[in-house]
Amino acid sequence: MASVHLESHDDLGTAVRVRLAGFVRSLRDSGYKVGLGETEDAIRLLRSDIIKRPQRLKEAFRALFSGRLSDWTKFDDVFDAYWLGRGVKSGIKVSGSSSRKTTKTIREMVDAQGPPQDTIAGDVDRVPGEEDEPSDETPSGRREGASIADHLGKADFRNIHDPEQLAKAHELAEKLARAMRIRLTRRDKQKRKGPRLDLRKTIRHSIAQGGTPIELIRKGPRTRQLRLVILLDASGSMSNYTGVFTRFVHGLLDNFREAEAFLFHTRLVHVSSALSERDATRALDRMGLMAQGIGGGTKIGEALADFNRSHAARVIHSRTCVMILSDGYDTGTPDQLGDEMARLRKRCKRIIWLNPMIGWDGYEPVTGGMQAALPHVDLFAPAHNLDSLAALEPYLERL
């Protein structure tokens, strides 16, 4: 097996070790997940004789340190920047410093609001409007949060102007999404009862009874998770809502692997990787960087076409629910939007269209784009305040 011979005669010099440690650090700064194991292997590689030229070292390190396509494609830049002293194109420093600043502010926000991590159950129960009655008590940290939730639940996001209130709405949207996510996952686990016989356990039990399988032990069906694919409209007309929606989406996606998110405007950007960042503010920061450079009107049809062509085959399976968050103002042709919606409909299980304008008095979906899209939509629901977001859960649960 190990026909490649590792030379283990003399140890690596300290200088090389220090350089390597620096490289590992710069990889981590760029978002690579590098552990001790990789570093040890890197030392083995440096000791071996298969690497004689820098190009070889780069290839070897790329295979060793990369974990995913994004790591793999940017590896050359990171490597060259560190070992060959060439400038890095990406704005790592900029995003790092700004995120640190914003992280601090969100921490301040959380501190101001009370205990940073309420229990999940607490969150679930406090879905706005469900439990908390207005109370005369002196507001403690918790109560205060709840009553604000109550008050915020019905307020249209576009009417919330106070930055502090808005920040709270953002935070609540995210908490709400997390609670929904956890409940959706738990529902799967509780369903484990079913018709299949578990022969292995049955036989094991039957031994005590002389081999007669008196007690039959059953196996539940394999539980299958719903996958969410979210397409978020980030155009100018949605600007009042994008903030709160991105937090909502982040809450749904965080650490939940069965979900993908895309942002569209005049073109489509895949933002799942940015949103997989644990820290909300940092995630939004990264997403902002990814979405930069898009502007002008919304071309929903084109964005959907791009999605259908380049991403659908990969991210959609038969139990996928596609959630589109958009006001339906489309500068493209309604025909294209209709066609692309039809194509998308064929692939997935459900399409939910959340439109903040449904919440407005007297709104009718009369725009050409919305008209073309509606026949292919399973649920057309409002999403203008926290209550309307919370109302989605029972629907998602039925999927």
Added chain:
Amino acid sequence: MTTQTKDTLAEALAGAGYVADDGLAMALLLTEMLNRPLLLEGEAGVGKTEVAKALAKLDNTDLIRLQCYEGLDRSDAIYEWNYQRQLLAIKAREGSGDNAETVEEAVFSEKYLLERPLLAAIRQDKAPVLLIDEVDRADEEFEAFLLELLSDFQVSIPELGTIEAKSIPRVILTSNGTRELSDALRRRCLYHYVDYPDPSREARILLSRVEGLDTALALQIAELMGKLRKEDLTKVPGVAETIDWAAALVGLGTKNLHERRETVFDTLVCVLKTREDQARITPEVTDRLLGKVA
């Protein structure tokens, strides 16, 4: 296997029917050197599975393949007890007066153990190539089983104890990216992204796989495929399709694509696999694509 450098490995692989680029050759060399599995990601049809096949051929060893799917579990992938035989054995001992413990011991022994691919892979005398195909289709829990196996190369069976690897297989995992894999699994593996080959590499692949194909035609086909993949297609054709198509063209006695436009159009069924795509690539489009070919 006596490969010492990346280049000799690439050469040897080419001999086994796989034309690898530099990065892949290096990654393969490292799998051997560091005893780490290699995770290959890329679009369907770029030849990820072929890598494992070529490797097995090159090492002159067995290829053990585990095709992943939703719902794949331990009993399909690692081991299972032979229940029918166990039941029979228990029945046969009924009158023997053995106590339950003895029966249990007898029934849960090696004799009644059914090996599934992962257990089989670590119990070979000669290290095989283990191909875990489309790992992204398996469920997340399954990844956890894999991690145990891939980090320690051992399997624990409650009734028997721990079974350690006789030989450590070379592991190739492939993924089409339908589901995000866990960081733990990714970190355990070396990584390489397999892209569609560029025309010169695709031509070399064709030459190694299709008999009676001459170099000029191979290059024409490969270049045409390159252009075709840039068209707006529902299902982008992979390398396997190119090979089929080249074989079809050779079979029809084609020498030069430009002289046989009709044949080219008629044989496009080899590479276009959906009705929409076939409708999209009209004779005019074919002409346009051909026009671009040098």
